[in-house]
Amino acid sequence: MIDATSASGADHVLVARNLVKYYDEGAERIEVLRDVSLHVARGEMVAVVGASGSGKSTMLHLLGMLDQPSSGSVWVDGQSAEGLSEARRSQLRNRSLGFVYQFHHLLSEFSALDNVAMPLIVRRERRETAREQAAAMLEQVGLAHRTSHYPGQLSGGERQRVALARALVTRPVCVLADEPTGNLDRHTAQAMFELLVRLNQESGTAFAIVTHDPALAALAHRQLFMDDGSLVDTEAQTPG
Template sequence: MTDNDLTRQAGTPALQASKLSKVYDEGPARIQVLDDVSLTVERGEMVAIVGASGSGKSTLLHILGLLDVPSSGEVTVDGVSAAGLSEVQKSALRNRSLGFVYQFHHLLSEFSALDNVAMPLIVRRENRDTAREAARQVLSLVGLAERAEHYPGQLSGGERQRVALARALVTRPACVLADEPTGNLDRGTAHKMFELLTQVNRESGTAFAIVTHDIELAARADRQLLMERGQLVSG
């Protein structure tokens, strides 16, 4: 497969996993983190994955994001199977079709909010002015148009998370993977952040797969999946 083959296929799910397993061998011990996990995230859908610490949620999200490889099973992103792709091709598919939001914003302190958001487009070697204009538009979408030239150190925690969300959206991905996106925020700010996630989901049609401990916030998603001991037991 060439990079030109990584084209968006209309009518296919945003994200799909089939029979994923993940096993770590640590000396004589064999630790199964994921056990026969299958799921589908449709285009425009918001799915919340809940479960206790150590249940396998973050491992699943890393594999769905092509940041780790399963011991067995297959991941399909935006209609393209990751099986057999080179690391360069996985990187291209990830950059084009997936966005990421984490508990900590991971913004680059030496760059403005605008340039942090533009970075994924600059990495794919798009024209810098075009990238910055796209970043400006998505910052407006998350309510931070007036903070575009501010640096991370000049922003509140909630604002930094909104910049991180804008960065995830700037490539117009099929799906955003969010790992505890409200976990580092106070309760009021967490609610506002989740409201923003649902608003962006509705307005942009971007799918979201969100890992969270917060059952109340997860209830706002279209669908809730429960993980226990490496398995999806409901959803």
Template sequence: MTDQSFAHKSAEPSVFALQAKNLSKFYDDGNTRIDVLREVSLDIRRGELVAVIGASGSGKSTLLHALGLLDLPTSGTVCVAGQPSEGLSESARSRLRNRELGFVYQFHHLLPEFTALDNVAMPLIVRRDSRGDSRAAAAKFLDLVGLSARTTHYPGQLSGGERQRVALARALVTQPACVLADEPTGNLDRHTAHQMFKLLKQVNEESRTAFLIVTHDPELAALADRRLFMDAGRLVHAP
């Protein structure tokens, strides 16, 4: 973690997959102000795997939503793959998010009426890539996560671990600068979670895609290049 400004880094924007500067988020109902994020700054380099650890309510998921351009901070700036998001219209934020960020959640959020192949292809189809090209890319990333034999299966025909692998392939198919993962193994049994841990690290090393993973699991956090600790909305330790 560093205090350097975006302006200083602009000469080499491609080095950084994701940056945040002084992110704050609070809610005010007129009587009580709740500070969820407090002046959070961090830099994530391309190819880096970073884990964010903290108790429930410490602000981890709020941070992930702000970094993922899913929610606007009260103040502060997010920079994705060298491009500041401040001042962008909602449609421009959406395009930047779709192009440079991938998401994996505790629950897979796959579309049950589509095959694994079409679920993975969906982000490319949404941005109007051809269906043929989208499916070819989806097949490549399903192979990367070890599911080349399951492309025609529907989510209901897959195990929990396989569904999360499909979700990971979907997050990677746009070849984003960074994948944001919120408790990606939280809904898996211990054995399957361990397999998912190994896969995340393998994909990170092979694709050089940055990962920011929010987790309660110390085993998953131990795989990270860096571990960041959140307490009451602040990043308090970055070994």
């Protein structure tokens, strides 16, 4: 159990306490998450593995304040999400979190550079400054030569690296990644995961990654296993 002191402490960038999520369908209650508690330390890479439908993505959505729990609480960078207005949740998300999904969700009408710059522009950064920071981040993911290309001109692996650059450009305390390699072939998926590990080490940004692949999850510092809405922790381990 994680108490309120540790929840808001500097060592944890993400904390969930006793999360429950259910949906009522007529007279039937469908429970998706059952009393889930976890923490992600500053700079830590945590992988969550489980079968499809086990509740992994639902948990990630709650951690990212994209949905609200039926009960329980979420803390992001020392700030409780409970009771926040949608505007305040959006501000906290934009300030503290980055997101990467199985499908890149890039804007097809914008170049790689402007896709990466978009979160900074939403923050009302000067466009020139935003584009400079976006170019630097694309260089970090190995795409300095693709800044002017549009999503339709990029390979699947390149699109995911642009999405990763977009998630990191705001310098969040944690990136939430939902099956970031799920739409890639094995070789490209391995390269993507190794890039995640390198950026975690270099930037100190924490990562919470949902994946169906135990071999890739083994590269993380710690693995969690989701089984029918419940979470099981394992021993901390060193990335391979």
